[in-house]
Amino acid sequence: MLDTKEFVNKLYDEGYTHLCVVPCSFAKNLINASINNNDKLEYVPCASEAVACSIAAGMKMSGMRPIVIVQSSGLTNMGSCITSMLKPYEITFPIIVSWRTYKSGDSEIQHEHLATKLPDLVSAYGYEHTLLDNENLGNAIKQITVSESARIILLLQKNTFTTVKLDDEFKLDLSELPLRSSYLKYLGNVFNSSDYIFIGTTGNTAREMYSYMPNTDNVYMAGNMGGALSLGLGMAKSGNKIIVCGGDAEFVMHMGGMTTAGRYNDSELNLVYILFDNQSNKSTGGQRSYQEHLDYIGLAKSSGLSVSDKIIRDNKSFEIEIKDAIANGGISFMHVKCSYDPETPRPPLAVVKRNSIIKGS
Template identity: 30%
Template sequence: MSTTSKAFVTALDNHGIGLVSGVPCSYFGGPISELAHWPDIPYVPAANEGTALATAAGSRLAGRPAAVIAQNSGFGNLVNPLTSLVLPYQIPVLVFVSMRGWPKASSGEPQHHWMGRVVPDWLDSLDVPHRMLLPDGPGLDEVLEETRPVLASGRPAFVLVAKGAVQDETVVGTPDAGTRPADGGLPDRDDLVKAVLAEVGPEFVFSTTGYLSRSLFNQGDRPRNFYMQGSMGHVASLALGSALARPSERFVVLDGDGSVLMHMGALTTVGHFAPPNLVHVLFDNQVYDSTGGQATTASTTEFDTIARGSGYRRVQYVASTTAVRPAIQDAFRAEGPTLLVVRGRAGGAAGERASGAVTVPEIARRFSAELTAGQVPLS
């Protein structure tokens, strides 16, 4: 029987969990919403899954049992602190991992194919105990009881959560743009993409995973667009590699605050190599829109200050719809790397994935063919 969001958090409370850290997944949208106002269990939004695990481990060292909420696509971020911190130091942490792409990835989300298959095997190879939470299997209370002796032995315990095993009592979605009057004239993601497309000519555009890529595809699909699905936090590094390899071309990055936070060290690498042909546009709506609108930590992060200190040649901040297009024009005229931070609002229709019409390998092939003058180095 599926576990409701409230029952999920209640079970954590009854199990003695005193802190939860994580990176959101739509499978856990309901529990994270519950945790936002749960009196005894603070929720710590983490930059990535590895920092979530380290945060939970630190809480446990201080005597407060902790749990992690993560998506299996970010399991790779967990591996380092799992194998070099939690396991050797014998710090017992409870870890929930959503099993996206299990038992089979959908045709529109091929990025979940591998992680949907390998997480149980990887945990077995590390001798890390794990249990599966299924919609029609034992309930969460029973599964958590099975983790008690594991945690008591000083080992981490993983609970792998199948789709539908946790049911939200309410519809989890991004805030409706019309219900946020405090945002005033802040642009939404479609406003930003429209402004970029109005100025783009021969430039190559990389868009981060999630709704920005959907908006770019639906407003102006072109072979010179590269839509990221998965690989959250790596779009700036991807663009940096292309910008250094092809200095005669101009590259535009459409990024999000959650994505930049996940691997913010990439800003220092971009700033160090300072490619003049790179324009980095950061849409800062301060939520993870595609997983249910959970808050990021961007409200206390000055991305423009960080980029300037990292070596970006030009940095600009705008916070109104009317200012976006002139700022894009200025960024295209300037010598890069440029960071344009656009303070935006959450919500709006998601649109269709690019992979529903163009396969992910074809997105890469046609982009590379344009960039290499038809040499098509990708098989």
């Protein structure tokens, strides 16, 4: 393993200035070390990998020294930036991609394809790939400096970095807010014999739905981060009644989906997006999403969704608002603040695969 604090210090000594990141649990300790030492190596949390890549390109063009860190599924989001910006404009900087693996029978089906095809994808982008050395820190730093000016993508394996806890001053305190499970249990009780279909997003929302609302008709969207509202729109357009249980990081990843959805907000449709906002990426290690500057309700409203003006922070308000959203029809949006539940198990493969069953109207 690499000593994470030393690694960050060495990157700083080499002149690196920023880590442009969409979190992955493989990079959790590196992200924590960067946040703890933000004056040395600035942590730039990004809504999507496309955003991370473009910011890094701009930084490099302006004389800064960024490093991009994303997970394998996110490398696909960077495709346009890599092939139509980095390549033709000959911009290079280190790109570290965590290589998610897959075991047969595992329910993390979002990683199955790239578990074997990641090198082919890297090659199709016109890059070579190298495994980041996870034993020799000096060599790992050298690999990074080489990739500064070459088309090489560094692949990060699990357990490469030693444990670094986030300093207390950077930790979130959500203790005043209801647990997400309290809202989910309510949905589970009210909708258990209804014709509503629930979509759970990648991250912990889907996992918690499996534990806390087992008797509703649930689609567990293990991957496709950022696509839940659009998936819901597609399903709702054929007459299905849909409620999406989303997360704050998933919500912003492809926020353009909301501007498209707003065009279809009419009473024929039944679609509710509930943004369960725990201000963090719970499932990848609890990194803050740093999105407190966002007025989610204002964004949804100006995109054309039906919203109530209230940020929901308690169960009673939640019950009133979800009833209203259902009664009014159209496409509704709810911003619900919540705190952390203990870890719950992932839905098993057979349950996740039910996603592929066509749900007719």
